Amino acid sequence: MKLIDGKALAAKMQAELKVRVEKLKTFGIVPGLIVILVGENPASQIYVRNKERQATAIGMKSSVLRLPEEIEEVELLNLIETLNNDDTWHGILVQLPLPAHISEEKVLLAITPEKDVDGFHPMNMGRLWSGNPLMIPSTPAGIMEMLREYHVELSGKRAVVVGRSNIVGKPMAQLLMMADATVTIAHSRTKNLSELTRQADILVVAIGQDRFIGRNDVKEGAVVIDVGMNRDENGKLHGDVDFEQVKDIASLITPVPGGVGPMTITMLMEQTLRAAERKLK
Numbered sequence: 001m002k003l004i005d006g007k008a009l010a011a012k013m014q015a016e017l018k019v020r021v022e023k024l025k026t027f028g029i030v031p032g033l034i035v036i037l038v039g040e041n042p043a044s045q046i047y048v049r050n051k052e053r054q055a056t057a058i059g060m061k062s063s064v065l066r067l068p069e070e071i072e073e074v075e076l077l078n079l080i081e082t083l084n085n086d087d088t089w090h091g092i093l094v095q096l097p098l099p100a101h102i103s104e105e106k107v108l109l110a111i112t113p114e115k116d117v118d119g120f121h122p123m124n125m126g127r128l129w130s131g132n133p134l135m136i137p138s139t140p141a142g143i144m145e146m147l148r149e150y151h152v153e154l155s156g157k158r159a160v161v162v163g164r165s166n167i168v169g170k171p172m173a174q175l176l177m178m179a180d181a182t183v184t185i186a187h188s189r190t191k192n193l194s195e196l197t198r199q200a201d202i203l204v205v206a207i208g209q210d211r212f213i214g215r216n217d218v219k220e221g222a223v224v225i226d227v228g229m230n231r232d233e234n235g236k237l238h239g240d241v242d243f244e245q246v247k248d249i250a251s252l253i254t255p256v257p258g259g260v261g262p263m264t265i266t267m268l269m270e271q272t273l274r275a276a277e278r279k280l281k
């Protein structure tokens with residue numbers, strides 16, 4: 001078993017991003033990412049702080065708007081409209097999940113696709129599936145970077161994605177398909193899931209269930225990517241893959257923490273930078 005070190009790759013990419021930021025600054029553009037956080041979800045607070053720290057580290061401008069849980073939907077939509085027209089910000093990210101009284105669909109539609117660094121706007125989802133992406137969701141984008149860095153061959157390989165979310169599963173499947181893998185999307189209702197996952201040369205797991213994939217679900221030599229982040233009663237993080245059971249079967253495996261998570265944040269920065277670089281053209 002060899003570890004895919006997401007933290008190390010994220011650090012390496014940050015150094016490259018820093019150079020690109022400095023270059024852009026010589027043209028008078030400071031790339032900016034604004035994050036909107038509604039309510040007090042403590043887990044969200046940690047991600048938001050990490051995002052701010054990374055942005056600052058590479059020389060980008062970054063800000064977090066903390067809004068009260070009770071904010072009205074129309075107020076949030078108006079704020080997004082203001083930010084759409086504000087040249088300071090090249091990326092706008094609304095942290096999910098939102099409180100139940102606010103329509104996620106309306107909010108995601110309100111962000112102009114050019115600033116939608118999450119790639120969640122229907123226009124960006126459609127462009128990805130049409131093979132002409134503008135913004136790519138950062139978790140699957142980070143996974144593709146990891147597979148590239150570790151020279152994982154994808155063409156003609158059998159990839160199984162467990163999880164069908166708009167944020168991870170669906171865009172992941174499309175990116176693997178664009179890289180010429182043969183892709184199957186499985187999910188919580190899939191029958192004989194194990195039979196399917198055991199055929200995977202590349203197995204991506206994003207189902208949101210603690211240590212869901214065990215030793216009998218993985219083919220010898222498979223590349224295993226774990227998107228899960230589940231906290232147990234002692235506050236320890238576990239993936240959707242039982243790392244201890246799978247580590248000696250897989251040829252390459254991502255740890256949790258230190259795998260997909262750090263790359264997700266770095267790719268968010270990369271998308272913001274790319275949005276800012278488009279201003280030059």
Ligand SMILES: Nc1nc(=O)c2c([nH]1)NC[C@@H]1CN(c3ccc(C(=O)N[C@@H](CCC(=O)O)C(=O)O)cc3)C=[N+]21
Binds near residue numbers: 047095257265
């Ligand atoms: N609009 C939107 N975009 C998002 O990208 C988004 C979101 N909403 N809502 C919440 C999820 C979650 N998410 C994480 C990103 C990085 C880590 C991360 O860096 N994790 C580290 C540290 C984990 C720890 O120790 O707490 C690791 O895995 O090593 C975690 C979680 C982005 N999300």
